[in-house]
Amino acid sequence: MNSIDTVGTHLEQMIQVGAAKPDIVREIGRMCEGWPYVFGAWGEQCTPAGRRRRKRDDHPTIVSKCQVLNGQRSSCDGCKWNLPVRMYDCRGFTHWLLAQVGVNIAGQGATSQYNTKANWTVRGPISEMPKDRVCCVFIQKGDKMSHTGMYLGDGSTVECSSGVQYFSPMQKNRWTHYAIPAGLYDDVPVPEPAEGDDRPILRKGSTGPYVTRVQTQLIQRGYNLGKYGADGKFGAATEKAVKLFQQDWGLTVDGVVGPDTYKMLDSTPAKADTYMVTIRGLSQADASTLAGLYPGAVMEKEGGEA
Numbered sequence: 001m002n003s004i005d006t007v008g009t010h011l012e013q014m015i016q017v018g019a020a021k022p023d024i025v026r027e028i029g030r031m032c033e034g035w036p037y038v039f040g041a042w043g044e045q046c047t048p049a050g051r052r053r054r055k056r057d058d059h060p061t062i063v064s065k066c067q068v069l070n071g072q073r074s075s076c077d078g079c080k081w082n083l084p085v086r087m088y089d090c091r092g093f094t095h096w097l098l099a100q101v102g103v104n105i106a107g108q109g110a111t112s113q114y115n116t117k118a119n120w121t122v123r124g125p126i127s128e129m130p131k132d133r134v135c136c137v138f139i140q141k142g143d144k145m146s147h148t149g150m151y152l153g154d155g156s157t158v159e160c161s162s163g164v165q166y167f168s169p170m171q172k173n174r175w176t177h178y179a180i181p182a183g184l185y186d187d188v189p190v191p192e193p194a195e196g197d198d199r200p201i202l203r204k205g206s207t208g209p210y211v212t213r214v215q216t217q218l219i220q221r222g223y224n225l226g227k228y229g230a231d232g233k234f235g236a237a238t239e240k241a242v243k244l245f246q247q248d249w250g251l252t253v254d255g256v257v258g259p260d261t262y263k264m265l266d267s268t269p270a271k272a273d274t275y276m277v278t279i280r281g282l283s284q285a286d287a288s289t290l291a292g293l294y295p296g297a298v299m300e301k302e303g304g305e306a
Helices: 004-016 021-031 048-053 090-099 110-115 209-220 236-248 259-267 284-292
Strands: 042-045 086-088 120-125 134-141 144-152 157-161 163-167 177-181
Touching: 004 021, 021 090, 021 134, 021 144, 021 163, 042 090, 086 090, 090 110, 090 144, 090 157, 110 134, 110 144, 209 236, 209 259, 236 259
Parallel strands: none
Antiparallel strands: 042 086, 120 177, 134 144, 134 177, 144 157, 157 163
16 A cells, blocks of 8 residues: 555656646556545545544444544554555545646535536446546436546546445446546547536536636626636635625625526626826926816826826
8 A cells, every 4th residue: 555655756756757647647546545435535634533523423434444533542553544645535536636637526526526517528328438538437326426436548447435446347337427527638628618507506616617717707897816816716716706796786695606697797898908198298288188188087297296
């Protein structure tokens, strides 16, 4: 089993030599084999304190598989995960793995991840999955996705169920759907956000091209998004700008971009660019005459005195 440092070092080396994103996902995913499953975890280091924060009665292994929390020992000494390692649940693992190459998939669970159209360039039944592409795979039960993992583009998968596990060949009959993450392949364009009522609800924590478009519209309409601008991440600055826009246009001020806010953003004009003209060498009389022609114009004497 590899440690956090070992995986991190290899990741840095692959990035430095310009390895392709799918290759990085494939190698780093396999290097995490053996790391623990903890429901609700997104890749934080496995510690007793971290597990305690995730404690749930319906997931008893969070406690029972920790020798400190189950009372077997007073420290992590001797634990196989005391290297240290990271902990995940299924959707936490795929999210973390893709984030290492700058690809962010929105959604708190496997179902919301799959249902967020902006996450993917293409998605569909597993029978249509291209065999040579790294992508997310899902198991559908009823109207929900009950599990997710990564197909590595070579007939194998890596997933976090009973810890991070590698399967070669993949267990074909388990998976029902696939989805290729937007931005993972340079030769596959990220889809333009759709217009109309099928656009996703955006709120703080959302990511992807729909967020980028909304951020761009806000900036064009004169709203400040801070130093990061239109970065595709719906953070505090974006939420504040959305609320100001909603307030200015008589909408419900909740910081959430839904149908009404989309419609108003689409229908309101972008703020026109403005310019300042400086004419040097004018007499006081000529400057006063020109300034009088434009309400709000400011007249200054060259050198800074009014």
